[in-house]
Amino acid sequence: MTALHDLIAGFAAIGATDDGGVCRLAATALDKRARDLFLREIGNRSLVPRIDAIGNMFGVAILDPAFDDVVITGSHLDSQPTGGRYDGAYGVLAGLLAVEAVRERCLANPGAARRNLAVANWTNEEGARFQPSLTGSSVFAGSLSLQDAYACADGDGVTLGAALAAIGYCGVTPLEYRPVRYVELHVEQGDRLEQVSGDIAAVSGAWMTRKISVVFEGDYSHTGPTPMPMRRDALRAAARAIEALYVEVAREDVGAHASAARINAYPNSPNVVAGRVRVWFEIRHEDEAAVVAISDRFLKRIEREAREIGVGISIAADDRRSAPLLDPDGVELILTVASDVGCKALTFKTITGHDALAIQKRIPASLIFVPSRGGLSHNPREFTAPEALDKGYAVLVETLWRMVTAA
Amino acid sequence: MTALHDLIAGFAAIGATDDGGVCRLAATALDKRARDLFLREIGNRSLVPRIDAIGNMFGVAILDPAFDDVVITGSHLDSQPTGGRYDGAYGVLAGLLAVEAVRERCLANPGAARRNLAVANWTNEEGARFQPSLTGSSVFAGSLSLQDAYACADGDGVTLGAALAAIGYCGVTPLEYRPVRYVELHVEQGDRLEQVSGDIAAVSGAWMTRKISVVFEGDYSHTGPTPMPMRRDALRAAARAIEALYVEVAREDVGAHASAARINAYPNSPNVVAGRVRVWFEIRHEDEAAVVAISDRFLKRIEREAREIGVGISIAADDRRSAPLLDPDGVELILTVASDVGCKALTFKTITGHDALAIQKRIPASLIFVPSRGGLSHNPREFTAPEALDKGYAVLVETLWRMVTAA
CATH class of the missing domain: 3.40.630.10 (Zn peptidases)
Known part of the structure; x- marks a missing residue:
């Protein structure tokens, strides 16, 4: 043809x-x-x-x-x-x-x-x-x-x-x-x-696809002198969450697909601890219950892991495509x-x-x-x-x- | 005044x-x-x-x-x-x-x-x-x-x-x-x-400050149907590395300061597994030997952890400020x-x-x-x-x- x-x-x-x-x-x-x-x-x-x-x-x-x-x-x-x-x-x-x-x-x-x-x-x-x-x-x-x-x-x-x-x-x-x-x-x-x-x-x-966009809110500070325990590093919290997504999907072990493919860090300067980072996550599975189970456990986990380092999370978008x-x-x-x-x-x-x-x-x-x-x-x-x-x-x-x- | x-x-x-x-x-x-x-x-x-x-x-x-x-x-x-x-x-x-x-x-x-x-x-x-x-x-x-x-x-x-x-x-x-x-x-x-x-x-x-900018090279693929084992996700490798930096600094426990504060992902689209991500890392300590020890061990670790998921790393810049x-x-x-x-x-x-x-x-x-x-x-x-x-x-x-x- x-x-x-x-x-x-x-x-x-x-x-x-x-x-x-x-x-x-x-x-x-x-x-x-x-x-x-x-x-x-x-x-x-x-x-x-x-x-x-x-x-x-x-x-x-x-x-x-x-x-x-x-x-x-x-x-x-x-x-x-x-x-x-x-x-x-x-x-x-x-x-x-x-x-x-x-x-x-x-x-x-x-x-x-x-x-x-x-x-x-x-x-x-x-x-x-x-x-x-x-x-x-x-x-x-x-x-x-x-x-x-x-x-x-x-x-x-x-x-x-x-x-x-x-x-x-x-x-x-x-x-x-x-x-x-x-x-x-x-x-x-x-x-x-x-x-x-x-x-x-x-x-x-x-x-089913659930697309969740999460904002990690820490605080800005100098990457050099700021004492390490005082830092509220939103990029570190985001990094933990990205890895956690894969871990949670593997733990559920039902063949779900997942990704974190877009990230925006602010101010994204090499010398400023990131105060605000947004990440776009997706979780997909044929069975809606599997998607909900994985994503809800994922959100609980990243909220806890972010809080451990002084970072808060909020959900900017939660699009459940049935x-x-x-x-x-x-x-x-x-x-x-x-x-x-x-x-x-x-x-x-x-x-x-x-x-x-x-x-x-x-x-x-x-x-x-x-x-x-x-x-x-x-x-x-x-x-x-x-x-x-x-x-x-x-x-x-x-x-x-x-x-x-x-x- | x-x-x-x-x-x-x-x-x-x-x-x-x-x-x-x-x-x-x-x-x-x-x-x-x-x-x-x-x-x-x-x-x-x-x-x-x-x-x-x-x-x-x-x-x-x-x-x-x-x-x-x-x-x-x-x-x-x-x-x-x-x-x-x-x-x-x-x-x-x-x-x-x-x-x-x-x-x-x-x-x-x-x-x-x-x-x-x-x-x-x-x-x-x-x-x-x-x-x-x-x-x-x-x-x-x-x-x-x-x-x-x-x-x-x-x-x-x-x-x-x-x-x-x-x-x-x-x-x-x-x-x-x-x-x-x-x-x-x-x-x-x-x-x-x-x-x-x-x-x-x-x-x-x-x-001393060592500023290392690392490029993570994976491959682009669809975030949906691409089978999970086939993905070579550069953003996941970058996320592992960001957390690894903090872990390695804490393990050395000599009071070093470190950060990862800038990240660029490509193509940074919610629907494309990131094929290339660059992260700017810094490690600082009074003692140059401590900086070198932490950063060398860090680089070895992230190279290994990236390779496990099919991602290669290269050093885009390595600025050692004595x-x-x-x-x-x-x-x-x-x-x-x-x-x-x-x-x-x-x-x-x-x-x-x-x-x-x-x-x-x-x-x-x-x-x-x-x-x-x-x-x-x-x-x-x-x-x-x-x-x-x-x-x-x-x-x-x-x-x-x-x-x-x-x-």
Whole structure:
């Protein structure tokens, strides 16, 4: 599927990093370049372009003007700072080609289509520059207000609203058709398909994720003469907490995933004992009770260990993302399609968040995975073989065809 | 000494923070305001203004035009982000008034002066915005080249040279007199004077400081699906190292001071396991062997603990500041003066760096401490009582008088 591989390479050039990866943060000048190119690709295929107020972009194939309903496929074009070439871009670009392919098939089969079809690029899926993640799809689903989304600020205090306005992507042409189903194609970013040599996963739901941002409050003092027992070192308390997270997860021993990946220390001067440090923690597991048990014990422990050295803690954010199920009919359909086109398919829950999970709150949503080599993602070496990409594309096209033509 | 207290309050207003402290980083617009005011204060007192290429400022009292030699007193007007009102500013402003007072006394005693006298404000003592610290005084002493000093870059990549040029403080009028002695008055920033109710410390030398900046190299991956055993988490390795520093210092139990106060994680996104983290560590002790023993064992330990989780370490900077002695004649003189003016004085080594330590590499230098309440510094609550400031000022004036009039 040369067209797909060429599109992926073309978009990977926008924000390409020296090590083969992609750095294309949401609502930056590079994101604008990718969006502008996507808009041209939509136009090249005579799809109808639509952009809504939060910058979600759509390319609509009007398969039959008699119908109001639209099936949507897509993903996101923004990346992490250390992103790969496939995360998000694969789903948008395979979706673009799939919409075109389904339209051709409808032209060859007049009267078959009972719904229209659109490809989407959702704004700020990654949450690297603006938190929370899944911003555009959550606004689309109605679970996040446009106002709250616009107010999200990056590390420099620039809001998402201002950043979108600056690149000209606060749109005024929202999708006018009625969304009825969503299908997203994505690289797995884990190694479960690879472990069993599977081609396709029909994702049945998601693990629960608890995202806790903790502020450690000590006091500022000189790193030199201040007597050691007088120091109230917030960075030391944060360091203890980071290690404690791993220890608590290992102690529970139920296969939970956890991380502490973002830290801000203040004043972050080599000569001032840090008075305030914030750390972003995550705990994930399929079983919500396991997440709660681990995280509650973790919070008790770090509170105690911080207090021992004169540091207080407070919870700046505690975002419990429950473990939703994706549309079971979609899972069934994808498994059938995969079998029909000769792919080895299985089903499991996703550990990471995806736009499909946000959109499931509004309409039935489905998520299709293809393997990631070594389970590696958010890394310049993220890789999925061309043949594996093609298998995912084939399953997507057939799934979309059945969805738009089903009675 | 109302004039001194008023000057300190006036300068504390430039960069004043809501919590009563001062944030006036080197070569910023606020630093320019403080410098401009200092220049006006120099002019108000008819001292001769001089500014050298690295932005060091001088106000010279020509006590006798027949002499080329100059005694210098001073300190710095830059602060930490969480600085207090006294650190640096006290020495500059007391120095300004002391130069004026000594000149008056010389006018009343014609022929007494055998040297000239100047007050100095040294550039970037703090090292908060640009590392290394003691920049201006090190260039003055000849131990740091102007080129290397100009090349120091802040966190945004702005160089000290560019920042000084932007505020108009790359001077072209270096001090034309021959420096022969330096005396600096400063708040202690520790609690040793307070512990014994002392008024004055004649500082005899400095503790050794080893400043080690370590880079932890892991790999980027998704914080969600990446299997836990596959993660090479540089932030976890850094966290282990921060706690290990305190453990190793406590184990050695010889009264060393240590800190980890600055950390940079990359990409610092909540959803990407940190692939690269840099931490700035410091270990200080009077005995150089103790510093070397602690830090070498610390480095071995963190290398091993990082390797256990697939993270490598490399040393980005290893700055061993040996434990220099300050001019013993100066210590003797200050102790005598303190006794003569009725102050309780003692002598000990400073734990923190000061411009006097850099200048000692070129000419005999002395350092006078007054108490810091609770040993607190680099903190908005830094405080020294007005009467204690006055005692330091009295000792400084008498010391300078004896230095400029000595045979």
